[in-house]
Amino acid sequence: MRIILLLALSCSLTASKTKSELHALYCSLDPLSLAQNFAFYELYPESEEGKEALKRAWSILNYKNAEHFDLTLPPLDLRPIVALVNKENFDPPRLTKKQLELIQKIAKGFPNRKLKGYKVKKESDLLLLPPKEIDICRALFLAQQEDSSSYEATIDLMALQILARLKPGASDVEKIDAINEFIFHEMHFRFPPHSLWAKDIDVYTFLPSVIDSRKGVCLGVSILYLCIAQRLDLPLEIVTPPGHIYVRYREKDGNIINIETTARGIDTPSEVYLGIETKSLQMRNPKEVVGLAFINQASVFWGKKDYSKAIELYEIAEKYLPNDPLLKEFLGYNYLFVGSVDKGVKYLKEIKDHIPEFAITKNSVAEDFLNNKVDIEGLKTIFLSVDETRESIIEKRTALEKCLQKFPEFRAGLFQLAGTWLQLGREKEAKKILERYLQIDPDEPTANYYMSVICLQRFNYLDSWKYFKKAEKILKANNHFPRALKELKQALTQACPPNSF
Structure with a gap:
């Protein structure tokens, strides 16, 4: 526009x-x-x-x-x-050599020009650098093997426009305000509609498409933000809650300013990003961000069942995230899906007992597969995507029910089946599925939390308190008191005070 x-x-x-x-x-x-x-x-x-x-x-x-x-x-x-x-x-921008x-x-005075990563010409040299020397923009284009000159010039021009609005000696907070004003209000960068990004998340992740369309998912706009910040000597931290990414600034007194790039840079409270099983926020470095871009791209091909292409992209990501458990898990599944069972099993064995520092429990999927609680075809059902239509939810529900007839103790299958019933507004059916789940794994905090919520909505206050206390006990043992649990307790207390029964 x-x-x-x-x-x-x-x-x-x-x-x-x-x-x-x-x-x-x-x-x-x-x-x-x-x-x-x-x-x-x-x-x-x-x-x-x-x-x-x-x-x-x-x-x-x-x-x-x-x-x-x-x-x-x-x-x-x-x-x-x-x-x-x-x-x-x-x-797309087209500039001559003289114009570039x-x-x-x-722009030669920008601080990012001092980074060793700005001067490298080959990906092999880039991979040898420590994260603090990575120029994110240059690294992404080297990894993609694309000419970056016009797009780097575009980002230079953006940074120059922002710089012109800053007074000499501007504080970091003033820089954040200026970047937000420029990206989200003057240039109108926006999060794309769900119908677009759900199908083409890779299009809204990599810099060329984000710059050309002025639309980006959380990773795409966060990458652009980081590229500008590196040019303005603005130190930012990169945070990845499950399924999301945003950037933040830490002031000298320890105060944190979150920059939510999907909501025009607003400062969202950190506790919003914590879930029932997410007790802390995972930090990433600039080199890892490059790998995350390829993980996003791989997810598109996984969704299209092009598992070979997904593996190819995950292996590129692995160069930047060599020991990332989630990436190993994704590689494991996709190797299984292309018939490379030995490779897939190898990856899954490496991560099956891993509990991330930021999480309460481990992922049960790899463990259930290795314990023959589900087969390869059954695994595929939990990765079926749903869109905004009722038909897609019913299609996934049907596939999960068929899988669970054969593998009734497949925990992720049960949990997702309950989720499809909830999406359809069928709490009674969801409750029955979660009860089956908790017979297999009674100490799963999220399942207990959802059971408490469902019982509260169905006015079964005694059972709601029972499941709430179970979830609270598990989370308290991990020194985790998430906002969702506090709000549930408040609602339950108002509906049925604990001293009333």
């Missing part, structure tokens, strides 16, 4: 303007907005005001380098650079 500048300023941009109208329009521009000044120049390139807008945009780019650069316009065609800033969706050199010259 083209910059909204002239949308608000004029209802007939293509109509001819008198000199006074054009001058008034020029005066209404934000003097520090590269996008607005470039957009004005695009519309009125032959006018005096248009030429002045172009000069002003050039001065914005050179603002922090005024001592070292001539602020007169360079002797080359700047229109491709203008288009790079104000391009339409999915309009110009942007490189302006």
Whole structure:
């Protein structure tokens, strides 16, 4: 979408303007907005005001380098650079060598240029570097074996625009505010609709597509945020709750500012990211982020049942996440699905007893498979995806029921079957399935939590308290008091105080 500048300023941009109208329009521009000044120049390139807008945009780019650069316009065609800033969706940037050199010259003082990872040309050299030396943007393009020059220039231009709005000696918090304002409000980067990202999560993960479309899933926009932060000397931490990623800033006094990239950078309380079985938040480093991008891409091919391609991508990710238990688990399943049973079993044996530092319990799927509680075809049922339709939920429910007829003690199958009944609004059926689950694994905290919630909703307060206390006891032993459990206790206490029975 083209910059909204002239949308608000004029209802007939293509109509001819008198000199006074054009001058008034020029005066209404934000003097520090590269996008607005470039957009004005695009519309009125032959006018005096248009030429002045172009000069002003050039001065914005050179603002922090005024001592070292001539602020007169360079002797080359700047229109491709203008288009790079104000391009339409999915309009890939195309710059000549001279234009790229110009942007490189302006941006050469960025801190990321000092990273060893910025200078590497081969992935093999990149893999030898410690995480603190990784330039995330360059690393991703090397791993993908793609030319990164135009997209790196785009990110440089973004950082230059943000820098122009920062006063000398700006604090890190001011940098965060400026990045949020630019990415989410001026450039309108957004989380894509569910119907798009669920099918093409890889499209909204890698930088080229995120930049071209201005849409990205949590990982895609977080990667862009990190690339800009590295150029502005803003140290950020990378956090990965189960199935999610966001970035955060830790102040010197220990205070944490979370930056939720799927919600325009708002500071979401950390406890929101903790679940019944997630007692702490897993941290990642810049090198691991590269691997996570390939994990996202692999998930698309897994969903399409192209297990060989998924394995290929997981093995690329493994170079950046060599000892990651979740990645080993994913590789294990996909090797099983392509018939490489020995390889699959090897990976699953490595992780079957692993309990992550951030979790309460281990994943039961690998253990159940190795104990013959489910076969390969049964495993596939728990990875069936559902969309927003009732039909897809029923299809998965039917597949799970068929699997459980053969393997009645397959815990993940039981748990997901209960989930499908809940998605269909059938609490009674879900309760029966969870009861079967708890006969097999009575100390599973999430199952006890859900049973407590269901019993509360069905006004069975005594059983609700019973399951609540069981879940609370398990979590208390792990020094974990999640928000969801506190809210359940509050609701249960209001409905049926513990001293009333």
